[in-house]
Amino acid sequence: MRLAHAADIHLGHRQYDNPQRETDVKLAFEHFLGTVGEHDVTAILLPGDLFDSRDVSPKTLNEAESVLADVDVPVVVSPGNHDQSMGTRRELTWLQYLNDNGLITLLSGNPSDDPAFVRTDLADPRQGGGGFVDIEDGGETVRCFGVPYRGAYIERDIEPIADGIRAVNEREGAPDTTVLLAHFGVDDAVPDLGATVKRAWLTPIEDCVDYLALGHIHKRYETGTVGRNPGSLEALDIQEGRWDESHGYYVFDTEDGTANHHLSHRRPYHTMSFDVSGYRTFEDLRGEFAAALEDERPSVERSCERKIHRDGGGNRREPVVNVRFVGTLLLDHGSFDVEALRELAAECLDALHVQPTNNTERKAIAELLGDIERDEAFDADGTVNTDVLQERVFTTIAGESRYSAETEAVARTLDELEGLVTDDGQGASEVAAYLGERRRELFPEGAAESGDESASDDVETNDGTEAANEERTSQQTLDARGSE
Template identity: 30%
Template sequence: HLGYEQYGVRERFNDFSRAFWDIMDEAARRPVDFVVIAGDLFNKRAIDAQTLIHAIEGLKKLKEQGIPVIAIEGNHDRSYYRDGISWLQFLCHQGYLTLLAPVMRDGAPVLGQWQSDTMRGSHVDLLGGRLRVYGLPWQGAATNHSMEGLAEALASVHAEEESAGVEYRLLMMHTGIEGIVPRVQGLPSMAQFQPLQTYVDYLALGHVHKPYEFDGWIYNPGSTETCGAEESAWEDRGYYFVEIDTDEPEKVIDPNKAARCHRATHLVSKRRPFVRHEMRVDGLSEPDALYARLEDYCRREGYKHQESALRPLVQIQLIGTLNFDAGSLDLSRMEEMVKSYFRPLYTRVDNNTNDQDYIPEGGEIDGRDRSAWHVLELRIFEELVSRDNRYLPAREQWSTVLADLKRMALEKDDPASIAQYLRDKRAELLVT
C-alpha cells in the first residue's frame, strides 16, 4: 500500500515506504532466490511521483543483485480503464519486476509462459525450470469462476509439468478466504480452494490484511503496515521467508506442520506502533467521570510509548451506553489528554456510544389520550434530563424549561429572546 497518507499525515506516507524498504533490504541481505508480491503494492491506482520513486528505491536493490520479483495486480493497483496501463505494468516494462497477467477466456485463465514483449502470461519458471510461479490477479466478483477454471487448467497441464521437470508450484492470488474477517464479504470459501491443493505446493494470498495460514499450503502474511485501526489487534502481520527443498524436504520441513517440502517462517514487519483502545462508558453519569476514566488509562499506558523511536498513532473508541447528553462531551479535551501522555504522531477520539433508550416509568399514560400529551411530554423531558447529573437536582423545573423552549420555537419567537430565556434559566437552576 505504498503512497497511503493515512489520516492526512504525511509521515504515514513515509511509514508505508519504510516497511516496504525493510523487507527489500532483508531479501537482499539473506539473499533470497526470488520475491513474490501478491497484489496491492500501491494503495491507489493514480499514484504521485514520490510514490513511484519510493517503489523503485526498494525494487532496485533486488534488481542490482539479480533477485527477480514476481508480482500480480491487486484491486488497488489496477488501471482505471481496461486498456489503460497500470503503474505495476510500468515497473514491469522497466525491468523492476515480472507482472503475471494471464489471458482470460470465458472468465478462466489460459495457462501460458510469461512473455516479455506482451507482458502477458500466467507463469514464469525459476531455478532452472524446477520451480514454477503462477499468478492470478484480482478478479473481483468473478473470482469463484476464475478459480474453477484455474483448477481445471492446472489439472490439464499437470502431467506435462511433471515431464518437464517442474518440482514445485507456487500460486499467487489476490483474494482471501470467507470468514477470516467477518466484515469482508464475497470471498471464496475454503472448500472452493480445495481443488487447487493437488496442483499447488504454496498458495500466496493477499487482499485480506489479517495474517493466517492453513494446512501447510495456504499462506497470507497480513499487511506490512497498519492500514486500518482494526489491524492493530493482529500484531503478527508481516511477510514470509520460505525455504524449499524438493530433494531432501526433511531438512527444511517443520514436523509439526503439514507442509510437504518447504518451511514458511512468518516474520513481523517493522512498523509504527498503533494503539487502539475501546473504553466503555456504561455507568458513567457525567462527562467528568468519563474524563477521569480516560486519564486513568492514559496514565497506565502512555508512559510505555514516551521513549519509543517512532511516535505512536492512538485511537480511542468510546463504546457502550452513554447516560448523559453526547453533546456535553469535549472530544478535543480528550484528544489533548491523550497527546499529553502518549506524545502520538496522531490521535483521534471516536464517540461510538449508544443513546440510552427511553422507557417511560409507569403505564397509566400511553399517549393515546391527546388531553394528556402535555403531562406525558413533561414526564419524558424530566426522565431525559435526569440522566445527566448536572440537571438532576432541578429536573422538574428543567422539564418545564424544555417545554417552554419547544413552545417558543413553535411560535417562532425571536431567537435572541429564546437564547436569553435559556441563559437566565441556566443561571437560576444550575448548581455551581
C-alpha cells in the same frame, strides 16, 4: 530455493491524512525488501495491492521505482483490486509500467483465455504476455503463475486456473515447484473480513500447486496444506492495529516445503477503553480520563519498546492510539468534548495520532426523554436532568406493567421506593411491605382476589409469590436508578 512472500503493501496509503502514515507504509516495504539478503531468497512474491490506488501520485510512483531499483532478485507481482479495476484490466496500469521498465515481473493470466497462461521471460518481461514465469537457480526450477483480482468471478475461475496450470506443466514439462499468486480471501479461515472463497473450492488448485501465495486480507492466516496469507506489512486501520501478531511475510523453502512467518516492522498501535458511565459533569469525566491515561502509559511504552516497532536506528516511534469511549453517557452531546479528550491523550501518551471511537450509549435516554423540551431535559451545564429522566423511567415501567390503569400513581410509588432505598437505606423486606400497602390502596379488588383483604402488615400471600413479585419490583427500581 527460498521465496519471500508479502502482500497488500498499499504504497501511497495516507491514514488520517497524516503524511507520516504514508511514509510508514513505504518504510515497512523497504524493511521487508531489505530482508532479502538476510533470508537468502531467490525471488520475491507480491500477490496484489502493491499500490493503494490506480491513481498513483508522482511522489508514490517515484518512491516505488527508487525502492524496487535496489532489489537484486526478481520481484514477481500479480494485480490486486487496488492496482487495477476489472473493467479496464487490459489497459496500461502502473504495474505494467513497472514491468515494462524491468522493476517487477507482472503475472496476470486470464482464466477465460485459451491458453490461460502464456510464458513471460525474466530477461525481457515485455515479451510473452505475463501468465507464468520460470525462476531457475542451481538446477532447480520454480514455476510461478499469477492471476489478477477477480472478485465474485473467482468461484467460476478456480477450475479453469487449475486446468491452465496443468496444461502448461504438461506442455513445458513439470517444474520442481509450482507456485500460484492470487488475490482473494478464504472465508472459512477469516470469517467476517470480506473473504469470498470457500475452503472446499480450493481443492483443484491444491492438487496442482505446492504453494498458494495469497493476498487481499490484511490479517495473517493459513488455509489447507498450501495456502498462505501473510497479512499486510503495515496496519492500515484501527481494526488491523489490534492484530498484533498478524502482519508480516512468509519465507517459503522449496526444499522442505516449509513456510515460516516473520513479523514486519511497523508503527505501534494501542487500543484502550474508557467507561463514561456515571459522570455528570465533563470536568469530572476529564479528570478521571487523565488518571486512566496515566495508568495506561506503561502498557503503551511496552509496545513501543518492541524491536518490530522501533525505527531503523532503534529509536521509539510515536504510537497510533485508539481510545474507545464506552458506557452510558449522561452528558449532553455538546458537552462531551471528544476533541479535548483526544488532545489530552495525544499529549499524555506522546502519540503520533489519537483516534477516538465513540461507542457510548445514548439511544435509550433519548427514547425515554422523548418529546421533553431540551431545556427541561438538560441542566444548564449540559448534564442530563436526572429527576426528569427518573420520572420518565418510572412512568415507562408503570405504563408497561399490569398496573397500567394507575400509571401516574404507580410511577409516584416507584419514585418513593427509590427514596426509601437510596436515601433511607431500607432493605428489600421493608420495600416489599411498603409495596404491599400501596398495592392494597391502589388495587383493593386485586388484593381481595389474591386473598389479601386485611390491613395486616403481613404481605406474604399465595405462598409468598406476591411478596416475591414485590421484591422483584423493588429490584427493578434499583436497576432503573442504576441505568441513569
